[in-house]
Structure formats: structure tokens, C-alpha cells
Amino acid sequence: MIASAHRELNRRGFLRVSFAAAGGLFVSLYLDPRAVGAQEAPMPQAPAKVYPPDAFVNIRPDGKIVIQVNRLEFGQGVQTALPMLLADEMDADWTNVMANLAPAADVYKDPLFGIQIVGGSGSIAHSFQQYRELGAKTRAMLVAAAANRWSTTTDKCRTEASVVYGPDGKSATYAELASEAARKPVPAKVSLKSPTEFRLVGKRVKRLDSGAKCNGSLKFGLDLDLPGMKVAVVAHPPVFGGRVKKVVDDEARRIEGVREVFEIPLAKGSGVAVVADKFWPAKQARSLLKIDWDVTGVEAADTAELWTRYRQLAHTPGNVAVSNGDPNAIDKIAAGNRIVAEYEFPFLAHTPMEPLNTTVRFDGDRAEVWAGSQFQTVDQMAVGEVLGLKPEQVTFHTEMAGGGFGRRAVPDSHIQREAATIAKRLRGTPVKLIWTREDDVQGGYYRPMHFHRVEVGVGPDGLPFAWRHVIVGQSILGGTPFESLLVKNGVDRTATEGTADTQYNIPNLHVTAHHPKVNVPVLWWRSVGHTHNAFVMETLIDELAMRSRMDPIAYRQKLLKPEAKKLLRTLDLLDKASAAWRNKLPQGHALGVSCHECFGTAVACAVDVSIENKRPKIHRATIAVDCGLAVNPLTIESQFQAGISFGLTQLMAKGAITLKNGVVEQRNFDGYVPPYIVDAPVAVDVHIVPSAEAPTGCGEPPVPVISPAVVNALARLTGKRYRTLPLVGV
Amino acid sequence: MATYQLNVNGERRELNVDPSTPLLWVLREDLKMTGTKFGCGISACGACTVHLAGVATRSCIVPISHVGDRSIVTIEGIGQDTVGRAVQHAWVETDVVQCGYCQSGQIMAAVALLKQTPKPTEKNIEESMGGNLCRCGTYPRIREAIRTAAAQITKGGA
Numbered sequence: 103m104i105a106s107a108h109r110e111l112n113r114r115g116f117l118r119v120s121f122a123a124a125g126g127l128f129v130s131l132y133l134d135p136r137a138v139g140a141q142e143a144p145m146p147q148a149p150a151k152v153y154p155p156d157a158f159v160n161i162r163p164d165g166k167i168v169i170q171v172n173r174l175e176f177g178q179g180v181q182t183a184l185p186m187l188l189a190d191e192m193d194a195d196w197t198n199v200m201a202n203l204a205p206a207a208d209v210y211k212d213p214l215f216g217i218q219i220v221g222g223s224g225s226i227a228h229s230f231q232q233y234r235e236l237g238a239k240t241r242a243m244l245v246a247a248a249a250n251r252w253s254t255t256t257d258k259c260r261t262e263a264s265v266v267y268g269p270d271g272k273s274a275t276y277a278e279l280a281s282e283a284a285r286k287p288v289p290a291k292v293s294l295k296s297p298t299e300f301r302l303v304g305k306r307v308k309r310l311d312s313g314a315k316c317n318g319s320l321k322f323g324l325d326l327d328l329p330g331m332k333v334a335v336v337a338h339p340p341v342f343g344g345r346v347k348k349v350v351d352d353e354a355r356r357i358e359g360v361r362e363v364f365e366i367p368l369a370k371g372s373g374v375a376v377v378a379d380k381f382w383p384a385k386q387a388r389s390l391l392k393i394d395w396d397v398t399g400v401e402a403a404d405t406a407e408l409w410t411r412y413r414q415l416a417h418t419p420g421n422v423a424v425s426n427g428d429p430n431a432i433d434k435i436a437a438g439n440r441i442v443a444e445y446e447f448p449f450l451a452h453t454p455m456e457p458l459n460t461t462v463r464f465d466g467d468r469a470e471v472w473a474g475s476q477f478q479t480v481d482q483m484a485v486g487e488v489l490g491l492k493p494e495q496v497t498f499h500t501e502m503a504g505g506g507f508g509r510r511a512v513p514d515s516h517i518q519r520e521a522a523t524i525a526k527r528l529r530g531t532p533v534k535l536i537w538t539r540e541d542d543v544q545g546g547y548y549r550p551m552h553f554h555r556v557e558v559g560v561g562p563d564g565l566p567f568a569w570r571h572v573i574v575g576q577s578i579l580g581g582t583p584f585e586s587l588l589v590k591n592g593v594d595r596t597a598t599e600g601t602a603d604t605q606y607n608i609p610n611l612h613v614t615a616h617h618p619k620v621n622v623p624v625l626w627w628r629s630v631g632h633t634h635n636a637f638v639m640e641t642l643i644d645e646l647a648m649r650s651r652m653d654p655i656a657y658r659q660k661l662l663k664p665e666a667k668k669l670l671r672t673l674d675l676l677d678k679a680s681a682a683w684r685n686k687l688p689q690g691h692a693l694g695v696s697c698h699e700c701f702g703t704a705v706a707c708a709v710d711v712s713i714e715n716k717r718p719k720i721h722r723a724t725i726a727v728d729c730g731l732a733v734n735p736l737t738i739e740s741q742f743q744a745g746i747s748f749g750l751t752q753l754m755a756k757g758a759i760t761l762k763n764g765v766v767e768q769r770n771f772d773g774y775v776p777p778y779i780v781d782a783p784v785a786v787d788v789h790i791v792p793s794a795e796a797p798t799g800c801g802e803p804p805v806p807v808i809s810p811a812v813v814n815a816l817a818r819l820t821g822k823r824y825r826t827l828p829l830v831g832v
Numbered sequence: 833m834a835t836y837q838l839n840v841n842g843e844r845r846e847l848n849v850d851p852s853t854p855l856l857w858v859l860r861e862d863l864k865m866t867g868t869k870f871g872c873g874i875s876a877c878g879a880c881t882v883h884l885a886g887v888a889t890r891s892c893i894v895p896i897s898h899v900g901d902r903s904i905v906t907i908e909g910i911g912q913d914t915v916g917r918a919v920q921h922a923w924v925e926t927d928v929v930q931c932g933y934c935q936s937g938q939i940m941a942a943v944a945l946l947k948q949t950p951k952p953t954e955k956n957i958e959e960s961m962g963g964n965l966c967r968c969g970t971y972p973r974i975r976e977a978i979r980t981a982a983a984q985i986t987k988g989g990a
Contacts (some may be wrong), residue, residue, distance in 0.1 A: 177931030177968045312924045315932030318867015318907035322933060325866035333861075358833065358850065380861045381870075382853045455871055455879060455933040455967045504869070504933025505967045539872040736927055740973065744930055747969025771876035771965065779961045782971040784954065 157209050158236050159188060161280040165264060167192075168200045172210035172218065173225045174476050174510065175203060175311065176454070176503035178801045179737035180225045182310045184233050186734060187226075190302040191237030191295060192244075194276070195264035201310050206478035206498035218478040221511050221626075223701035223799020226733055230797050238292035240283075247282035248274050297731065297794055306736035311502070323474040323501035324459045328532040331461070332361060334377045334524045335384045335536055336368075337391055341764035342546055342621050343370040343400040350392040357390070359383035366523045369516040370623070371400070375524045381536060401621035402764030405551065408620065409446060412553035412574040416444070420572055420614035421592035423602035427610035431568035435559030443556045443642060445825045447575075447634040448758035449548040450627055450751060451774055456504025457542055460518050462525035463532035468495045469525070470532075473518060474503025476511035484515030488522035507628040507748065512547060513582035543774050544766040548759050549627030550576040552597070552634045558642060559610075564650030565661055566643075568610040573597055573635075576624045577617040592617070596626065600635030600700060600806065605666035606643065606658075622761065628748060629802035632700040636806030637752075637813075637827075640696040644814040645823060654695035654814070655708075668704035668728040669697055671791045675726035676706040679789045683722065684708060691721065694815025698806045702798030703729040707746070707807040709783065711815035716831045718753070718812050720783040725807075728791035729798045735790055738800050743786040745804025750777045753809050757828040836896055840865070841909025851897035856880045858896050859906060867907035867936050871965065878964035881937035882906050888944035888960075907936035915985055916943050922981035930968035938964050942978050950986055952978065 160168040169188050175181035185201045188194075204210045211218050214228045241261055248266035249256045251274065259268045264276040276283075297304065314320035339345065351363040351374075359379040366375045374391055378384035432440070461472040462485060469489050475481045475498075482498040489496070503510055521535035537545060552575035561567035577594035579585050588595045593602075593615045602613045627633060647657035655677050662669055676697070684693055690712050697706035705728075710721040725742045732738055751757050756775035760767045768774040813824040816832055824832075838845045840863065847862050854873075859865045859882070868891055871879030875890035882891045885902040910916030919942050929935050938961065945952055945960035952960070957978055966974070 177929075179930070308924075308927050309929065311932065312927060312929050315929040315935055316920045316923045316939060317911060318865070318936050320932060321866065322869075324870065325860075327864060327866070380857065382850065382857045382861075386852070453967060455869070455877070455931065455965065457870065503931065505931040507967070539874075740927060740930065740970070743972045744966075744969035747971060748967065750969075770874050771872045772874060776965060776967060777969065778963070778965055779971045779974065780958050782969060784972070784975070786972045 159192070159240050161276050163277055165195070165275060165277045166198050166200055167194045167264065167276070168202060170202050170204040170210070172204050172212070172229060174220045174474060174478070174500055174503055174506070176220070176474065176476070176506040176510065178220070178225070178741065179309060179734065180220070182307060183226055183734045183737060184229060185310070186302045186307055187230060187233035188237035190300055191234045192241045193261035193263065193301070194237070196302060196307070198264060199310070203500040203502065205500055206482040211479060217480055219511060220476040220506075223703065223801045223803065225799065225801070226797050227702065227799050230733070234294050235292065238294055239289055242289045242292050243283040243286040244276055244279050246286040247279045251279070251282060303733055304731070304735065307734050308736065320502060322456050322504050323461070323472060324456055324504070324536065326461050326472050326501065326534060328461070328463070331532040331534055332377050332379060332528065333381045333384050333534050333536060334375050334521070335381075335388050335538065336366065336520060336541070337374040337376070337388050337393060338368065338541060338545065339371045339373060339395050339397070341395070341397045341400055341402055342623060344395045344397040345371045346374055347394040347396040349374050349394075353390040354387035357383045357387040360387045362527065363387070363391070364527060366520065369514050369519065377524065377528060377533060385538065397764065400764070403621050403761045404763060405448070405760045408551065409553065411618065412551070413444070415574045415616045415618065416553050416555035416572045418572075420574070420616035423593045423598040423613040423615050425612050426608070428568070429570070429610070429612040431610035432557050432559045432570045435568055439560045441558045441560070441642065441645065443558070443823070443825055445554040445634070445638050447552040447637070447752065447827050448760065449551045449622065450757065451543050451548055451759050452507040452509035452627055453539070453542060453771070453774065453776060454503070454505030454507055454509055457539055458509070458517050458537040459535060460521040461532055461534040462518075462521045464489050464522070464525045464529050466529060467491075468497070469522070470497045470499070471518065472499045472501050474501045474506070474510055475518070476506055476508070477515070480513070481515045481518040484518050485522040488519050489526055508626040508630070509547060512625060513584065539770045543759070543768050543770055546623035547625040548622065549633060550578060550624040554634065554638045556638060556642060558646070560646060560649065564646065564652065566606070566608050566646060569608045569612065571601060571613045573601065573613070573615045574618065576620050576622070578624050578626055578630070580617060596631045598635065599631040600698065601639060604639060605663055605669055605699060606639070606661045607663045621764070629700060629805040632698065632802070632806040633749070633752060636696070636698040636700070637810045640698060640807070640810035641813060641823065641825070644695065644810070644817070648817070654693070658695070658697055666699070669699050669706070672704045672706035672726040672728050673697055675789050675791055676708055676724060679726060679787065680708040680724040683710060690819075692815040692818035694811040694813070694818070696807045696811040696814060700803050700806060703727065703800060703803040705742070705803050705807045707811045709808070709811045709815055711812055711819070713816070713819060713832050717755070717781070718816055718832060720812060721785070723783040723786045723808070723811070725786060725788045726791065727788065727800070727803070728793060729800050729803070730793050730795040731797045732790045732793070733797050738790060739788040741800045742788045742804045746786065746808035747777045747782040749805035749808040750781060750812070752827050753812060753829045754781065755828055755830050834897070836899070838899065838904060839901065840904045841906060841912070849896055851895060853896050854892050855882070855894045855896055855899055855904070856891040859891065865906055865908050869933055869936055871934065876963075876965070877934070878937040878941060879934050881940040881964065883940060883944060886947070888941050907940060910940065910943055913943070915946050918984050919943050919946065919977070919981045922977040922984065926973050926977040926980060928970050928973040928977050930970055934964065934966045938966065938974055942974070942981070946978070946982055946985060951982055
């Protein structure tokens with residue numbers, strides 16, 4: 103119902119004005135993603151497919167400005183931060199800005215990654231320039247329209263809160279100018295604001311989605327309700343890769359509301375889908391299925407056995423991740439000056455609060471998908487593949503998601519494939535696939551378990567002179583499209599990140615890795631390899647500091663390379679920000695310190711910990727962050743205050759996924775228990791290093807620092823080092 | 833299948849459903865009130881918290897046949913209440929939410945706490961909110977918002 107009235111092309115983008123059926127006028131600006139950031143890009147071709155009518159910014163006749171967000175929002179605040187960037191350059195009236203999550207489309211791909219993604223803490227880092235340019239270009243066209251209307255020049259106009267002001271007291275709102283602005287050429291180049299000119303960026307701006315998330319009105323993917331929709335659950339094999347040998351479904355089919363029961367292929371093996379009118383009958387019916395599983399030829403992974411195997415492997419060198427100096431320097435150091443440390447990190451499930459789900463309707467020559475996905479274009483292609491459709495025949499709606507932490511960015515798109523496989527059979531009917539919490543906890547795609555063996559030789563100055571480090575764990579990226587990019591020399595970079603690229607000055611550093619093949623699907627878990635590598639590094643560095651009787655902050659400052667500027671700045675800030683409490687702790691409390699840089703953001707952390715009921719009680723945490731320019735300090739503060747609790751998952755007594763004879767032993771939040779309010783720090787103060795450098799991400803960097811800081815404090819209280827996770831008791 | 837008459841957010845609703853259906857799924861799928869969330873199905877996470885006769889209750893484990901004539905209040909209706917409104921307001925002002933999925937349950941638990949204990953200690957907060965999981969980890973701001981709401985309610989400013 104939307105007729106394209108006008109279209110212009112230029113070097114950097116194209117623009118379209120459309121009249122909606124309701125009579126509204128839409129101005130839409132599209133930038134070709136190939137041209138964004140590429141100064142000498144060729145003139146883009148008009149895209150073959152019809153984009154949604156408001157690719158990035160849409161000035162409505164009522165003055166509302168709708169900004170499309172090219173990312174999934176699942177807590178990280180990008181649905182507020184990206185519109186802030188655009189609105190600031192555009193001088194839009196923030197009170198009238200609305201944000202939408204964009205569907206899957208080429209135009210919304212990450213300018214660096216070339217797929218639509220939330221990952222690598224890159225949303226702000228990669229789209230900072232893109233969204234600012236979009237805003238500045240839109241503003242420039244509005245100003246050009248106003249200047250034209252008033253027969254003046256653009257330099258005599260200024261903008262504020264969605265109004266252009268001209269000479270002699272003239273003014274016009276953006277909504278009034280929208281249609282004229284649309285006929286102006288998209289400027290090839292615009293100058294962007296200097297930080298002193300920002301009106302929104304750098305301010306503590308409240309989230310746009312708070313209200314709807316506090317009154318129950320916000321719809322997540324799981325809340326989707328379509329006419330005629332059915333709900334599906336799937337019985338998965340007890341061992342990854344198992345197959346249905348025989349299924350007896352008479353009892354299941356007797357449940358009122360059950361429509362279909364049928365076997366489906368899975369990413370590994372096969373399962374049985376149950377489709378019903380609603381969730382409850384589907385779940386009841388599934389529990390009544392009698393399935394004989396065929397697990398012949400399928401490896402029955404067993405974590406107890408894996409530890410033995412991993413430990414043995416760790417005594418042999420793996421593929422070299424980094425080798426600086428003399429790899430055998432450690433052998434020349436006297437035993438008394440050596441520390442040998444072995445660490446165990448279990449499998450961890452992400453367990454986002456909103457259980458995994460996807461809705462698909464297949465109409466023969468096209469399909470529609472609704473999913474809270476971190477990987478829209480990848481999942482869109484996967485659905486197309488299952489249904490025999492091209493990606494452009496698959497409309498992919500990005501639904502608000504209740505957490506994700508990496509679990510909604512799966513290279514094999516297994517959830518979307520499962521949903522599409524079921525929808526294919528029920529042609530014309532929308533089907534919502536729901537993974538229950540049990541499906542999620544037992545369903546794999548975990549942070550891989552890791553074993554680390556480290557030998558550290560201490561020099562006469564108390565600093566580490568030689569460091570030999572073997573890391574054992576499954577490769578996350580092996581066998582995925584990312585392998586060629588991030589697996590080098592047989593080393594998956596995500597297994598060694600945080601160690602092989604440490605910014606501590608260790609003259610003889612030798613890090614190797616083994617990647618055994620294990621029949622358990624693994625995946626990135628918020629901050630990926632940094633979860634275990636930061637733990638190893640920061641607990642060992644702390645031990646070395648204690649050994650030399652040095653202050654844990656001063657020791658780190660001394661050991662860091664001078665070029666580790668961000669980390670050094672956060673340690674300086676942490677030193678000042680925690681000074682008031684750090685050295686005046688009550689009896690029975692201890693200080694724990696750590697610092698770590700990942701995804702370009704440096705974090706330093708100090709915690710005040712005591713022991714209550716054999717568990718660490720974290721009374722307070724002080725965090726210093728250097729993430730370049732702080733786009734929304736309020737969101738950054740929130741990310742760190744809360745994200746450290748996510749990091750505490752690996753310290754929880756029941757923070758582990760274990761397998762016995764191939765079967766996952768935990769089922770739900772009774773067996774796999776993430777942090778609750780009592781486990782989290784009572785108070786967290788966050789301090790941001792003032793910076794005008796390019797912004798870096800804050801989604802993942804809160805996670806790695808907290809666990810080592812807490813066990814470093816425990817070590818001061820008990821004299822013990824905690825190297826086996828989960829932390830069962832203190 | 834059986835017919836049930838429910839009192840939800842002060843409104844009378846009639847529906848025909850399997851007696852074993854948990855209240856959570858009746859709310860979400862039969863009454864189309866999706867503000868109450870499914871998180872675990874075993875009363876371990878609190879995302880499904882509603883007030884049943886004024887008591888914070890995990891709706892995922894209450895079969896509809898056990899509800900009887902007890903009043904049901906959900907996140908959609910809690911704003912009709914003075915304390916509920918104050919808590920929702922404090923939540924927004926404190927910028928508590930991140931993904932927001934658990935927050936319906938957190939708010940319902942916080943309202944129940946403040947109705948019973950208008951001036952809660954940190955210990956009271958930990959006890960009452962202790963079973964509500966937030967994977968984003970918004971706990972420090974949840975504490976802060978509860979303190980803010982409590983101050984507002986005791987001032988009578990809600």
C-alpha cells in the first residue's frame with residue numbers, strides 16, 4: 103500500500119519518499135552499506151529487493167522520528183544508544199524519537215562483519231560512525247530544504263530539537279520540511295559534531311524501552327500471537343546426535359489440542375515434534391511419548407573422563423598460539439621460584455531468561471520468521487535453506503529478546519532450522535517452536551569446558567620471567583564459517599584470547615592449545631575465551647603480587663607494558679575510586695583486585711568480600727572502565743553493575759553443566775543455578791575514564807573481571823587458591 | 833476440559849480449559865495477557881510471579897483448578913494499585929531493566945514485599961527477592977528501586 107513517489111541516487115546512498123495509505127508522508131534515507139565507511143566507493147546500485155519503508159530514519163507527519171536499529175536489543179541498551187547517535191547529529195527532538203528493531207536486510211548488516219549480528223561487543227564500536235553520518239546527512243537535507251524555502255543559504259540556518267531556524271525569526275519543523283528535504287540530494291560528505299557539540303551523546307539518557315518492560319506490554323518473541331498459530335515442542339535425543347528408532351505416540355495424540363506428532367531431523371540426529379493448539383497440551387503430549395533412541399556410533403561424552411583426558415593433554419605442548427622469547431626458559435628456573443597451577447572450567451549454559459523460541463510460517467513460495475536473533479541474516483539463510491527459498495523470500499522480523507549472551511547467535515541456526523522444518527509440514531500455519539528450560543539446559547551449545555596448566559617462573563624482581571601455558575578445550579569456531587578467519591595454526595583464537603595476547607610484560611611467554619573433538623555442541627558464552635583466560639591470568643598475577651608482598655594494583659601497574667594505556671588508566675582510576683574503602687576493611691573482609699581488557703575495553707575491579715555460609719559475600723565492587731567515548735554513561739554503568747553478576751555464574755556452587763554417559767545431568771534452575779540477588783554484589787560503583795577516543799563495546803567486558811577478583815579476595819581470607827570451578831565451597 | 837470463572841485484575845473472565853493447565857499458561861494463551869513470563873516452569877526463577885489473593889505466587893506451578901475464587905493480579909493490573917504504581921515508577925526512574933524479561937516478576941515480588949514491609953531492610957529485600965532470577969544481573973538497581981519506592985510510599989507520595 104505504499105507507493106514510491108520519488109527516488110534519487112548519488113554516490114553514497116539513495117533516498118525515497120513514500121506516501122502511506124493512511125496519508126502520512128515518509129522520508130527515508132538509505133545508505134548503501136558498501137559505501138558506508140568506504141570513502142571512494144562506487145555508486146551503489148538501486149537494491150533489487152524492496153526494503154522496509156523506513157530503512158534507517160523516518161520523519162512522520164506527527165513529528166515522531168522513527169529510527170531503525172540494525173541490532174538485536176536483548177538488554178545491552180543498543181536500542182537507545184544507536185538512536186542517540188543518529189538523533190544527536192540530526193538535532194532531533196529526543197522526546198519524539200522512537201526506536202524499532204530492524205528486520206533482516208542487507209542494509210542492516212554490520213559494516214565490518216558483513217552479516218547482521220550482535221557479537222564481539224561491536225554494536226556501538228562498528229555503527230558509531232554509520233549512525234552519526236545518517237543523522238548528519240538527514241539534518242543536512244532538512245537544512246537544505248529550509249534554506250531553499252526561505253531563499254537563504256544553509257550557513258544562515260541552525261537546528262535544534264527537530265526545528266530549523268533561519269534568518270528573521272523564521273522556523274520550520276522537521277515534519278513540515280520532510281517532503282522538501284526528500285528532494286534534496288544526499289550529501290556525499292558531512293561534517294560531524296565535535297564532542298563539545300553533543301546534546302545527547304555522553305549524557306545519562308534513560309532507556310527507551312523501560313516503560314513497556316515495566317507494565318507487561320512489551321512483546322518478546324515468546325509472546326507472539328498470530329491468528330491460527332500453533333505451538334511446537336520437540337523431544338530431543340538424550341545423547342547429542344541420537345536418533346529416533348521407534349516412537350509410540352497414541353497416548354500423546356489423545357491429549358486434547360494436539361494436532362501433529364512427527365519425527366524431524368535435527369542438527370545432530372533426529373527428534374520428535376509435537377504440535378498443538380497451545381503450549382500446555384504440547385508439553386503434556388511430549389511427556390507421554392514413548393521413544394526408543396538409537397545411540398549407536400554416537401560418542402557418549404562424560405565429563406569425569408574428559409577431565410582425565412584433558413589433564414593428560416595439558417602435560418604435552420599443543421599448537422602454538424604465541425611464543426615470545428625462550429620457550430624453555432621456565433626449565434632454567436629453580437623449583438622454588440616456580441608456580442605450577444592447574445585450572446578446571448566446566449561447561450556453562452547461557453540460560454537467557456526468555457527460553458529459546460522462533461515462529462515460522464511457510465507459504466510455499468515465501469516464508470515469514472519472527473525471532474529474537476543475534477544473527478538475523480545467518481538465520482534467514484538457514485530458514486530459506488530448509489524451505490527451499492532464497493533469503494529474499496524469507497521475511498525475518500527481529501523480536502525483542504529476553505537475554506541471549508551469545509546463545510542467540512548460533513552458526514548452525516539449529517533453532518530456526520527446527521522451527522522451519524516443523525513449519526514446512528504445516529504449510530500456511532504459523533508455528534511457534536518453544537524450547538522449555540529443560541531443552542535449553544540440556545540442549546548443548548555451552549561454553550566449552552577448559553583445562554589450563556601453567557608453569558610460571560618468577561624473576562628476582564618478583565615479576566614473571568617465564569610463562570609456559572597449555573590450554574585444552576574444544577574449538578568453538580572449528581567447522582563453522584568463522585574457522586578460516588579465527589582459527590590459525592590449529593589454534594582457535596577464542597580459546598586463547600586474554601592469555602596469548604596478554605598485555606603483561608612477560609619476556610618468555612609460551613602459550614599453546616589443544617582442541618579435542620567431543621560430542622557436545624559448544625558456543626561463545628558472553629566474553630567467550632576471556633571467561634577462563636582472565637581468571638587464570640588474574641589469579642596467577644595476584645598470587646605473584648602476594649608472593650612479592652606488593653599491592654595488587656601497584657603490582658599490575660608495574661607489570662603492564664607501557665602501551666597498555668587503557669588498562670593503566672583504569673588501574674589509576676580504580677586506585678583513586680576505591681581508596682576510601684580499600685584499606686579500611688572490617689575484620690573478616692578482604693580486598694580482591696583484577697583487571698582485564700577485551701573487545702577493546704579495559705576494566706579494573708576491586709571487591710570487598712567476606713565469607714558467609716561457606717560462600718563469598720560481595721559487599722561492594724568498584725569498577726573502572728575505559729571504553730573510549732562513553733556514548734551513554736547510564737547504560738555503561740548499568741552494564742557493568744549487572745554484567746559482573748553474569749560473570750559470577752562460573753563461581754556458583756551449581757554453576758556447571760556435567761555429563762554422565764552422554765547425558766546432561768542438570769535439567770533446570772534447580773540443578774544449574776545462576777546468581778540470585780544474594781550472590782550478587784550488594785553495591786557496585788562504576789567509574790568511567792574520560793575519553794574522546796573511538797567508543798568500544800561494553801556488552802562483554804563486564805564479565806571476565808569479577809570471578810578472579812572474588813577468589814583473589816578469598817585467597818587473602820583463607821590462604822587457599824581456587825582453581826577448580828565451579829566454586830563448590832569455601 | 834472444565835469451565836472456570838476467574839477474577840483477573842478486577843475483571844471477571846470465563847474460560848474453558850484443561851484443569852491441569854498452570855495459571856501462567858491460562859493467562860498467556862487463553863487470556864492473551866503475556867506480561868507474565870515463562871522462565872523455568874518449576875517455580876525456580878520467579879518470572880511468572882502474580883498475586884493470588886494478594887500473595888506473590890509462582891503461576892507456573894498453580895493448576896487452574898486450584899485457583900478458585902481468589903483474586904489474580906498480574907503485571908498488567910498492578911499499576912491500578914498505589915504501591916504497584918510507585919514501584920513501576922521507581923523501576924523506570926532507576927533505569928532498572930536491561931533485557932526486561934524477568935522484570936514483571938521482579939516488580940510483582942517487590943510490590944508484595946512493600947505491601948507487607950513498607951520500610952524493608954537489605955535483609956528483607958534479599959529474602960523477598962531471593963527467588964527471582966535476573967540473568968542480566970540487575971540486582972543492584974533492583975535494590976535501589978525498592979528503596980526509592982519505599983521512600984515514596986512512606987512519604988505518601990505515590
